Amino acid sequence: MLALCVVIILLSLAFIPAITTVGGPSGINSQNTLGVGWLDQRGYNYIFYSYNLWGDPLSGTRISVVIGEGGTNYTASGTTNSSGYAQLLVNAPAVSDYSGSQSISVKMGSGWETSSGGLGVWEAGKLYGTSIGGGGSASIVADRSNSSRLSLIVLSAGADGSRPEDYGVFWEVGTGAIVQYQNDTTGMTRLGTLADYVGIFPVDVPGNISEATTLLVDVTDPSGAVISSSYIPAYELATASSSVNPTSMLYTYVTTVPNMFIPLLAIIAAYSSFGRDRVSGVIESVLVRPVSRRGLTLSRYLSTVAALSLAISLMFALLFFMTGLYSPVALDVASLVLITATQLVVGAAFVGLIFVLSYFLKSTSALVGVGIGIFVVFGFFWNVLVYSVASSLGATPGSAVYLQSTIAADFFNPAQLAFLLNLYLSNGASYGLTLIQPGLYRLTPLTLALDAMAWVAVPLMAIYYVSARRD
Numbered sequence: 001m002l003a004l005c006v007v008i009i010l011l012s013l014a015f016i017p018a019i020t021t022v023g024g025p026s027g028i029n030s031q032n033t034l035g036v037g038w039l040d041q042r043g044y045n046y047i048f049y050s051y052n053l054w055g056d057p058l059s060g061t062r063i064s065v066v067i068g069e070g071g072t073n074y075t076a077s078g079t080t081n082s083s084g085y086a087q088l089l090v091n092a093p094a095v096s097d098y099s100g101s102q103s104i105s106v107k108m109g110s111g112w113e114t115s116s117g118g119l120g121v122w123e124a125g126k127l128y129g130t131s132i133g134g135g136g137s138a139s140i141v142a143d144r145s146n147s148s149r150l151s152l153i154v155l156s157a158g159a160d161g162s163r164p165e166d167y168g169v170f171w172e173v174g175t176g177a178i179v180q181y182q183n184d185t186t187g188m189t190r191l192g193t194l195a196d197y198v199g200i201f202p203v204d205v206p207g208n209i210s211e212a213t214t215l216l217v218d219v220t221d222p223s224g225a226v227i228s229s230s231y232i233p234a235y236e237l238a239t240a241s242s243s244v245n246p247t248s249m250l251y252t253y254v255t256t257v258p259n260m261f262i263p264l265l266a267i268i269a270a271y272s273s274f275g276r277d278r279v280s281g282v283i284e285s286v287l288v289r290p291v292s293r294r295g296l297t298l299s300r301y302l303s304t305v306a307a308l309s310l311a312i313s314l315m316f317a318l319l320f321f322m323t324g325l326y327s328p329v330a331l332d333v334a335s336l337v338l339i340t341a342t343q344l345v346v347g348a349a350f351v352g353l354i355f356v357l358s359y360f361l362k363s364t365s366a367l368v369g370v371g372i373g374i375f376v377v378f379g380f381f382w383n384v385l386v387y388s389v390a391s392s393l394g395a396t397p398g399s400a401v402y403l404q405s406t407i408a409a410d411f412f413n414p415a416q417l418a419f420l421l422n423l424y425l426s427n428g429a430s431y432g433l434t435l436i437q438p439g440l441y442r443l444t445p446l447t448l449a450l451d452a453m454a455w456v457a458v459p460l461m462a463i464y465y466v467s468a469r470r471d
Contacts, residue, residue, distance in 0.1 A: 031058060033106045034155040034198075035130040036137045036228070039122040043074075043091040046130060047157055047197060050080040050106070052436055054400040055141040055153045055200045057084025058427075059437055066103040067092040082437070085197070087161070094122065104130060125159045127228050138217040138230040143202060144400040152201045156194055156219045156228055167194040167227075168220040169201060184226060185218050194219065254319060255339055255418035258312075259346065263379055263415050266308055266347040267371045270354035273304045275367050278358040297467035301355055301460070308347045316340045335425055342421045345452045349414035350374075352459025359466040378415040385409075407441045414455040420448060 035048040050061035063086050064077040074092035122128060129137035137156060143149035152171065156164050170188035191201040205215075215232040274297070320336050354371055361367045377385075386409045387397065395401040407423070410416035424438045424445075438444065 031061075032139060033061060033063065034137050034139060034153065035063075035104065036155055036157050037122070037128045037130045038126065038157070038159055038161060039094060039124050040160065043089055043093075044122065045161055046076075046088045046090070047155070047161060048080065048086045048088070048106075049155050049198050050084050050086070051141070051153065051198075053142050054144050055151065055198070056400065056440060057082070057437055059084065061086070061106060063088065064105040065090055066105075068103070082439070084437075102130070127157060127159055129228055129230050137219075137228055138232060140215075140232060141200065142399070144200075145394060145402075146396045146399055150203055150205050152191065152203045152215075152217065154194060154199050154201070154217060154219060154230075155197060156199075157197055158221075159227070163197060164194045164219075166222045168224070169194050169199060170218045170220065171203065172216045173205070174214065174216070185220060185224075188216070188218060252422065254316070254336075255342075255422040258315065258319075258343060259415060259418045260379060262312060262343050262346050263350045264375050265311070266350035267354055267375055269304050269308050270351040270358075271367065271371060274300045275354050275358040275371075276364055279361055279364050279367050294464065294467040297355065297463055301351065301463055304351050305348050308351065309344050312343050312347055313340060316343070338421060338425070339418060342418050342452065345456055346414050346417055349455040349459060352456070352463060356459055356462045356466060378413050382409075382413050382416065403436070404441055407443060411447070411451050417448075417452060417455070420451070424448060 031050070031052055033048055033050045035046055037044055037046045039045070044065075044067060046065060048061075048063050050058040050063075052058055057080070059080055059082045061080040061084075062077065063080070064075065065088055067074045067090050074090050076088040076090045078086040078088050080086040138152060138154045141151050141153045143151050152169075154169050156167055158164060168185075169191045170185040171191055172188040191203065192199065217230045217232065218226050219228045221227050316336060316339065320333075353374060354367070357370055358367055361370060383406075386406050389409070390402050390405040393401075393405070395405055407420065410420055420443060423436075424443050427436055427438060
């Protein structure tokens with residue numbers, strides 16, 4: 001047990017220096033924001049939608065709008081809700097010429113992204129695109145089921161901010177010289193109908209994309225009049241990728257590398273303290289003493305879990321100490337406690353499984369073989385099994401449907417508890433994934449707690465039952 005802890009700690013020494021070299025650009029951004037605006041008697045109104053790689057809503061995105069006119073700045077700020085929306089009102093007078101400026105800042109994660117430019121003249125009764133980075137109120141996201149395909153995400157609203165009803169969405173691919181903002185949809189392809197503020201439409205982007213390629217998106221009201229036009233430049237017409245930051249990589253490490261060994265550590269401990277004696281019959285000699293079969297089994301279970309918990313706690317305490325000394329990023333105490341507690345549950349679950357199996361298997365070789373088989377399946381081949389099932393259902397790795405299938409399956413594997421916890425704590429930023437809103441994937445404190453309690457309670461109740469019966 002001590003030897004495996006030492007191995008894990010030594011691995012961390014080789015890993016920590018590599019954290020400083022991690023990072024990279026994205027193709028499709030893993031987090032983005034679209035916006036539309038309109039003018040009324042109150043001032044400048046905005047609706048923003050914050051979303052991830054697949055167009056799923058992101059809550060907690062901070063947005064600030066500054067309108068400058070005549071040396072005076074008018075500001076409004078807010079945060080996106082659980083549906084990904086934020087609605088802002090800037091009480092600024094209507095700009096009568098083109099001297100006004102508009103600055104929109106969005107904070108997603110640790111940094112701010114700002115888009116600034118001339119405000120221009122806004123007319124009442126018209127809708128204006130205000131997405132970060134320009135291009136209007138449409139962009140590209142990855143297809144939810146097939147990560148190699150693209151979809152178009154469109155944000156629109158009525159001229160008074162009302163929810164769209166029966167709005168048409170059209171698109172056209174061409175070059176910068178051909179595709180311009182236009183007032184009709186002649187020659188464009190209709191993608192579908194927008195029945196809410198946001199719509200996502202699968203598209204087939206041509207393979208011969210050049211730097212001059214652009215994509216024009218028009219939205220029409222029920223009468224067929226174009227109410228907004230957006231263009232998407234060539235660099236956005238790329239397949240999805242994502243980046244990993246040092247903090248995410250550190251949290252990924254402390255929830256994956258130890259997780260590869262802790263189940264094996266638990267299996268060895270359970271076999272050594274109880275399983276070997278149980279299947280070989282040695283334990284029967286102990287039962288001649290005034291102790292019940294159930295009492296003996298439970299006492300050995302609790303002592304094994306206690307020793308394993310002490311070893312795991314010391315291991316993570318050392319990892320915390322070393323990352324504080326040598327890593328450019330450090331673990332926060334609250335997250336470390338949660339991760340450690342999760343690994344204690346993993347250890348207890350595998351100890352319980354071996355204790356239960358020892359009552360049904362009749363030889364030490366069978367118990368060792370089954371124990372190793374459980375470790376290999378749960379620890380190494382689980383993702384292969386998930387991949388096979390998800391692929392048969394049409395989901396591809398990197399897609400939202402594939403992630404949803406993975407999360408659902410991982411609730412049935414105690415070795416994946418740390419993965420689920422890290423996914424929840426990082427909102428998906430770890431493991432090279434895009435940002436997600438965990439609640440949309442049934443990943444909440446309640447579901448995590450219930451899953452953890454089940455993996456401790458069910459084996460323990462099974463031990464309590466089978467330990468009372470005689471062979």
